[in-house]
Amino acid sequence: MLRRDFLWLLPGLGAGAWLSGCATDPVTGRKTLVMMGKEQEIALDRQHSPHQFSEDYGVSQDGRLNDYLAGVGRQLSSRSHRPDMPYSFRAVNANYVNAYAFPGGSIAATRGILLELEDEDQLAGLLGHEIGHVNARHFAERQAKGTLVQIVALGVGIAAAEKNPAYGELAGLLGNLGGGALLAHYSREDEREADALGMEYMVRSGHNPQGMVDLMELLNRESKRKPNALELMFSTHPMSAERLETARQRAATQYAEASRRPRGRERYMDSTARLRALRPAIQEQQKAEAALAKKAFDTAEQHLRSALAFAPDDYTGLVLMGKTQMALKRPQEAEPYLMRAKAVYPGEAQAVHLSGITKLQLRRPEEALAEFQAYERLLPGNPNTTFLKAYSLDMMQRREAAAQEYFRYLQMTRQGPQAQHAYSRLKAWGMVK
Ligand SMILES: [Zn+2]
Known part of the structure; x- marks a missing residue:
């Protein structure tokens, strides 16, 4: 059978439409690419x-x-x-x-x-x-x-932690406040x-x-x-x-x-x-977020204290305070807020992720790794988790396991400071040229 004949046999599809890949959208009436x-x-x-x-x-x-x-x-x-x-x-x-x-x-x-x-x-x-x-x-x-918008890995800037391993520069993370990278x-x-x-x-x-x-x-x-x-x-x-x-x-x-x-x-x-009963807390949090966007971390902290005084078990308020403490380079203070956040909303992944990062900042890589593994079970498919697992394993001096995760990360992402970090570690270990 000739190709042309075959195309005509396809129900309801003229060869022209088939070849050009064009169709009329039944909702908008516009010609669109299929x-x-x-x-x-x-x-x-x-x-x-x-x-x-x-x-x-x-x-x-x-x-x-x-x-x-x-x-x-x-x-x-x-x-x-x-x-x-x-x-x-x-x-x-x-x-x-x-x-x-x-x-x-x-x-x-x-x-x-x-x-x-x-x-x-x-x-x-x-x-x-x-x-x-x-x-x-x-x-x-x-x-x-x-x-x-390209679906990009949400940068946590952990690679910059090299220079100051106790804290790490979290600008990348805070830049995601209100995020919307996936929208x-x-x-x-x-x-x-x-x-x-x-x-x-x-x-x-x-x-x-x-x-x-x-x-x-x-x-x-x-x-x-x-x-x-x-x-x-x-x-x-x-x-x-x-x-x-x-x-x-x-x-x-x-x-x-x-x-x-x-x-x-x-x-x-x-x-x-x-929801409306929470209005005072939400408004304080909105002020805190505006301050965070300007890196006015102390102001943000004050607003979050008011928000949490009003609604102590509000998950968003707790996570925001955790992030603010991390930005203030106080992982020790961030930790209890994130623990509380995990307790008030078990199964919500963001607090688990941030808690893993604070544990890295506190140089407790075993606990950090457990958090990242838990995060991955809750919310699979974030390349960052792979990087952070590698980073934890690296800190634990489990070179083979760390290398595997760094390799996996590089298969997903080739650009950015994390990719550079992964590559430089593999290079230092003689695993890539
Ligand atoms: Zn719209």
Whole structure:
């Protein structure tokens, strides 16, 4: 059979479309490059979203809040163009103001943004917009265009610890506060599409589309009051006056009738009661994070003391204080905060990781290694862990085992100070040229 004949036998696929790799996206109606299939989107999501959740201090342990988000999210996603995606909707413990979606449908809102919202329709606007990104397959499109931020190893700057082995320079680590290295950064065009789809899903699921307008107004207002906390929101979701204007217009014309629906304020207030009770602690932590970003560690420490006086068992507060003590080069002081963090949220990986680093700084490599092994069981796939295991083994003078881990690390990452360190150790041992 000729190749051309064979191509025509493929159901529903003209040879032209097949050869050019082009298709019309059923949701957006645009011609797009066919980049990844649904299975691949889900696989990417499963691989990366757990790391982002952990960077955001884990999924909230407030069951009522998560159930509420899941309920509202499900109403919207079941009426979307891709109702069969494995969606999940969760609150994460980060204080910065943002929400995000991974390509398989893992959607999260930070407690920072949930604290700002005032009713269910605003929440529906927020989640609807993220569902819009999943439906228009913006993540896959970013990747095909090569504009997706490279998934990079989160630098811990441990190699610099060589010069001052007791502490180590943690600038790299603190640079990740509010992180977002794994998040897609969308274009203005993507934002327009996600807004339009989000509003469509809101209306279909019985919400008042005015919630989306209010959400945008609120974010614009807040960005003037707390620019630091909204930085990531606006870099991942570019905001514009035009977006707000379009939403207003749409709510007033196309969706005028739905804009008269009653607003779900009480339900929102009831479901977020526990979170809102933490407001004073969260606000102190936001001030601490702003100070940390400026390397004003003493100021950060003061705010965190207030935050912890108000909410002593808040996981985020404890981890932030641990990081601040590490930045102040006081691993001894950092340790009890991280131990407490591990106790209040067993299974959340970030405190385990940081606790391993403090143990390295305290020159207790056996304990450090145990922490990194525990971390890897909780959250596999972070190249840093491989490096830190190698570093611990190296400190324990277990050269063979250390070399194996350094080799594994170099297979994953070739650049940066850690890679240089790994290479120089292997070279010193005569294992590479
Ligand atoms: Zn967006």
